[in-house]
Amino acid sequence: MIYCAPMRPVVAVDLGGTNIRAAFYPNGEPPARSSASRLTQAAEGAPAVLDRIHDAIEALKIPEPARRTMAIGIGAPGPLDQVRGVVIHAPNLPGWEDVRLGEILRERWGCYVFVENDANMAVLGEWRFGSGRGAHHIVMLTLGTGIGGGIIVDDRLVRGAHGLAGELGHIPVQLDGPRCSCGQLGHLEALASGTAIARMVREQGGLTHAASTGEASAEEVAAAARAGDPVALSVLQTAAHALGAALAGLVHTFNPERIILGGGVARAGGPFLEDVKRSMFASLMDPAFGEGVDIIPSALGEEAALLGGLALVQTST
Amino acid sequence: MIYCAPMRPVVAVDLGGTNIRAAFYPNGEPPARSSASRLTQAAEGAPAVLDRIHDAIEALKIPEPARRTMAIGIGAPGPLDQVRGVVIHAPNLPGWEDVRLGEILRERWGCYVFVENDANMAVLGEWRFGSGRGAHHIVMLTLGTGIGGGIIVDDRLVRGAHGLAGELGHIPVQLDGPRCSCGQLGHLEALASGTAIARMVREQGGLTHAASTGEASAEEVAAAARAGDPVALSVLQTAAHALGAALAGLVHTFNPERIILGGGVARAGGPFLEDVKRSMFASLMDPAFGEGVDIIPSALGEEAALLGGLALVQTST
Numbered sequence: 099m100i101y102c103a104p105m106r107p108v109v110a111v112d113l114g115g116t117n118i119r120a121a122f123y124p125n126g127e128p129p130a131r132s133s134a135s136r137l138t139q140a141a142e143g144a145p146a147v148l149d150r151i152h153d154a155i156e157a158l159k160i161p162e163p164a165r166r167t168m169a170i171g172i173g174a175p176g177p178l179d180q181v182r183g184v185v186i187h188a189p190n191l192p193g194w195e196d197v198r199l200g201e202i203l204r205e206r207w208g209c210y211v212f213v214e215n216d217a218n219m220a221v222l223g224e225w226r227f228g229s230g231r232g233a234h235h236i237v238m239l240t241l242g243t244g245i246g247g248g249i250i251v252d253d254r255l256v257r258g259a260h261g262l263a264g265e266l267g268h269i270p271v272q273l274d275g276p277r278c279s280c281g282q283l284g285h286l287e288a289l290a291s292g293t294a295i296a297r298m299v300r301e302q303g304g305l306t307h308a309a310s311t312g313e314a315s316a317e318e319v320a321a322a323a324r325a326g327d328p329v330a331l332s333v334l335q336t337a338a339h340a341l342g343a344a345l346a347g348l349v350h351t352f353n354p355e356r357i358i359l360g361g362g363v364a365r366a367g368g369p370f371l372e373d374v375k376r377s378m379f380a381s382l383m384d385p386a387f388g389e390g391v392d393i394i395p396s397a398l399g400e401e402a403a404l405l406g407g408l409a410l411v412q413t414s415t
Numbered sequence: 416m417i418y419c420a421p422m423r424p425v426v427a428v429d430l431g432g433t434n435i436r437a438a439f440y441p442n443g444e445p446p447a448r449s450s451a452s453r454l455t456q457a458a459e460g461a462p463a464v465l466d467r468i469h470d471a472i473e474a475l476k477i478p479e480p481a482r483r484t485m486a487i488g489i490g491a492p493g494p495l496d497q498v499r500g501v502v503i504h505a506p507n508l509p510g511w512e513d514v515r516l517g518e519i520l521r522e523r524w525g526c527y528v529f530v531e532n533d534a535n536m537a538v539l540g541e542w543r544f545g546s547g548r549g550a551h552h553i554v555m556l557t558l559g560t561g562i563g564g565g566i567i568v569d570d571r572l573v574r575g576a577h578g579l580a581g582e583l584g585h586i587p588v589q590l591d592g593p594r595c596s597c598g599q600l601g602h603l604e605a606l607a608s609g610t611a612i613a614r615m616v617r618e619q620g621g622l623t624h625a626a627s628t629g630e631a632s633a634e635e636v637a638a639a640a641r642a643g644d645p646v647a648l649s650v651l652q653t654a655a656h657a658l659g660a661a662l663a664g665l666v667h668t669f670n671p672e673r674i675i676l677g678g679g680v681a682r683a684g685g686p687f688l689e690d691v692k693r694s695m696f697a698s699l700m701d702p703a704f705g706e707g708v709d710i711i712p713s714a715l716g717e718e719a720a721l722l723g724g725l726a727l728v729q730t731s732t
Contacts, residue, residue, distance in 0.1 A: 177703070235576045249668070251575075256568055258670020259552045259707060268700040269664035272590045273657060280700035284660070340590060343601070347586035351566070351668065353575025383585040383597035386494070390576060 107164035109155055109207075110407025111172040112216065115140055115190030118147070120154040121404045124164055126412060128227060128405060132158045143193040152206055169210040170203055171407030171414075173219035180261050183213040212407075212414045217264060218255055219406030220396075221248025224358050226409035228397035235354040239266055239341075240396070241316070241361035244279060245287045251352065255413075267291065271343050289340035292316035292363070298333040305329055316363040324368055334363075334370050342377020349378070349387050360396035371395070423732060424481035426472055426524075427724025428489040429533065432457055432507030435464070437471040438721045441481055443729060445544060445722060449475045460510040469523055486527040486732060487520055488724030490536035497578050500530040529724075529731045534581060535572055536723030537713075538565025541675050543726035545714035552671040556583055556658075557713070558633070558678035561596060562604045568669065572730075584608065588660050606657035609633035609680070615650040622646055634679040641685055651680075651687050659694020666695070666704050677713035688712070 106126050112119045118138050121130035134157035136150045151172075160168065175188040183200015185191075203211040214222070221238040224230040230238070236250040247266025249256040256263045267287035268280060275284025279293060288294050292315065299305060299314045305322045306329060314322070322330035345357055363370055375393055382388050398405055423443050429436045435455050438447035451474035453467045468489075477485065493505040500517015502508075520528040531539070538555040541547040547555070553567040564583025566573040573580045584604035585597060592601025596610060605611050609632065616622060616631045622639045623646060631639075639647035662674055680687055692710055699705050715722055 247668075251568060251573055252571070254569070256669065258568075259672040260670055262670040262704060263668060265667035265700060265704075268667045270660040270698050271587055273588060273592075273660055275590075278700070282663075282698050282700060285698075285700070343587040343590055346599075347664070348668075350582035350585045351564075351580060351665075352573065353577055353579040355576040381587050381599050381602075383582060383595070383599060383602070387579060387582075 106411065107160070107168040108408045108411045109158065109160065109168055109170045110404045110411075111151060111155065111170065112219070112403040112407065113147075113151065113172060113174045113191075114138060114216070115175065118150055118154050119404060120151075120158055121407075122158040122160055122164075123408050126408065128408070130404070133404075134158055138191070140191045144191070144197050147191065147194075148197075148202060151203070155207065166208075168207075169212065169411045170207060171212045171214070171219075171410035172199065172203065173214050173216040173403045173407055174199060176215035176217070177260075177262050178213060178215055180212075180214055180257060183211060185213070210411075212410045214406070214410050215261065215264070216403055217246035218248045218257070219410060220246070220360060220402040221250060221264075221358070221406070222255060222409040222413070223398055223402040223404070223406030224396060225250050226412070227405045228402060229358045229394050230356055233354075233356040235352060236356050236358060237266070237345075237348045237352055237354045238358040238360065238396070241291060241341075241359065241363050243292050245291045249352065266344070266348070269344050269347065271340050271347075286340060286344045290337040290344075292361070295319050295333055295337055295363070298336060299329055302329045302333065316361070320363050320368065320370060323370070335373055337363075338370055338373035339377045342374045342379075343381045345374065345378040345393070346381030349382065349391055353387065355390060355392065357391060357393045358396055359393065360399070360402065365395045365399065423728065424477070424485040425725045425728045426475065426477065426485055426487045427721045427728075428468060428472065428487065429536070429720040429724065430464075430468065430489060430491045430508075431455060431533070432492065435467055435471050436721060437468075437475055438724075439475040439477055439481075440725050443725065445725070447721070450721075451475055455508070457508045461508070461514050464508065464511075465514075465519060468520070472524065483525075485524075486529065486728045487524060488529045488531070488536075488727035488731075489516065489520065490531055490533040490720045490724055490727075491516060492533055494577075494579055495530060495532055497529075497531055497574060500528060502530070527728075527732065529727050531723070531727050532578065532581070533720055534563035535565045535574070536727060537563070537677060537719040538567060538581075538675070538723070539572060539726040539730070540715055540719035540721070540723030541677075541713060542567050543729070544722045545719060546675045546711050547673055550671075550673040552669060553673050553675060554583070554662075554665045554669055554671045555675040555677065555713070558608060558658075558676065558680050560609050562608045566669065583661070583665070586661050586664065588657050588664075603657060603661045607654040607661075609678070612636050612650055612654055612680070615653060616646055619646045619650065632679075637680050637685065637687060640687070652690055654680075655687055655690035656694045659691045659696075660698045662691065662695040662710070663698030666699060666708055670704065672707060672709065674708060674710045675713055676710065677716070677719065682712045682716065
């Protein structure tokens with residue numbers, strides 16, 4: 099990968115269902131000189147959200163010379179058409195159907211705009227500035243409410259024929275297994291996401307030492323497991339078993355150097371990550387496949403997508 | 416992908432556990448002007464097999480000018496180091512441990528030599544000359560005794576960090592499922608390979624209309640299913656269910672344009688391929704992922720690896 103314009107000023111934007119975050123990198127390097135965020139207030143529809151994106155960029159107070167030479171890298175929930183910069187459909191953003199996000203930003207700001215799926219932005223950020231630095235072959239999974247994925251092969255993002263690649267949460271690991279949020283059976287997301295962990299805790303009668311009576315978050319389950327809660331331990335083992343098997347499949351498929359796990363449970367460390375590794379090795383056709391693979395937590399967390407916007411511009415221009 | 420030397424004379428060699436096959440393409444285009452084959456006689460060890468490779472190339476009777484400008488593309492089993500041209504370990508070839516195949520051929524023939532894994536050769540061949548023509552994103556699975564795989568992303572072979580990528584037969588699809596040839600549980604190969612199909616037929620008491628009393632080949636089971644044999648139908652449905660789920664995972668991962676299925680069962684066509692497609696669609700998170708994907712049998716069959724040798728030279732020089 100060649101960086102043609104490493105010094106170009108970059109504005110990175112992370113458009114999420116809850117927040118719009120923006121950051122300004124005057125020399126194309128972290129840290130950001132300024133940052134800003136706005137509530138997305140997605141229910142108000144696409145035009146209002148677009149105004150808020152402009153507003154967040156305005157709030158960065160980009161000085162005049164940079165304003166003329168900058169480029170924008172923006173991450174949006176998928177699926178989207180990266181080449182045309184169009185958000186085809188955003189599940190968490192009502193009214194976002196075929197929104198020409200790239201064109202709209204280019205007309206408003208008079209600069210190059212690069213649009214990418216948010217999960218792809220996260221792996222770009224980690225690859226360039228986080229846990230993926232120095233690696234050329236990376237698989238990343240982010241364990242949140244759902245499970246997002248991103249793949250780097252030979253220093254290139256795997257986007258697929260229509261930009262839909264990397265939906266690693268929907269890899270089937272258990273034929274006729276539990277129902278996934280997407281409606282199908284036995285996907286990884288139905289066994290190892292925050293939602294799946296909460297469901298399994300509920301099915302087993304709840305945490306013994308529950309902090310609250312509501313739905314247990316994955317972080318709460320992880321904390322309960324560290325305190326010895328038997329339900330938490332059992333559920334996290336089930337999740338780790340499924341995740342380890344999926345990782346073995348990804349190792350056989352990609353032969354990566356590094357697997358990066360994002361999201362609260364993975365970043366909490368502790369026995370979960372060890373269980374995942376053990377399950378992965380138990381599913382490898384040959385230990386040689388696992389020897390060169392590091393499984394490490396995301397270094398950037400919430401910042402991954404913004405730094406991914408910076409990496410996106412650098413690898414596109 | 417740029418073809419720098421499309422007119423270069425190419426010798427392609429397919430080194431298998433049973434046969435060594437060689438073909439000569441004087442203008443870098445099929446059909447071959449001459450071809451030759453030798454029995455591998457692998458038990459005699461690496462030096463004897465290497466002599467037979469030279470012998471097969473000699474038998475091509477390559478004329479003098481081509482002999483000075485030709486390049487060799489050779490496919491070999493098992494994990495290998497493509498950059499150094501070393502066969503690290505070939506399960507079906509006794510004594511093949513760290514054999515410097517590229518160097519040995521280069522010294523004997525005085526030309527460029529490119530060495531590649533045989534499953535990768537097959538997908539290269541299909542991509543350039545067979546069922547993959549015109550597609551930039553391809554996943555190929557060959558259903559034989561085992562299940563081999565090869566992946567093309569953006570017109571490039573996915574080799575991974577150490578050339579081990581594409582072992583798609585060892586993707587886990589059934590947690591704690593049947594034992595695979597590699598020793599682990601629930602891999603695709605344990606549910607949809609020829610070996611798995613024969614095992615499941617045996618477990619269900621054999622074919623009703625068995626042609627022989629021995630182990631049923633996948634082709635025999637496919638023929639029996641077409642004749643209405645209930646055991647054959649049930650076993651092939653199980654295999655198609657597992658294969659369809661694995662393909663859904665690969666579609667979510669790669670968003671390919673084309674999935675190519677090689678091997679006798681897949682090429683026989685009939686209800687098996689339809690069952691595979693149905694199972695794949697039933698596992699997709701959104702039908703949109705399947706709309707642009709063609710699932711088609713290999714066009715080249717046994718010729719895929721030789722034509723892959725030709726494609727390998729063309730994409731390497």
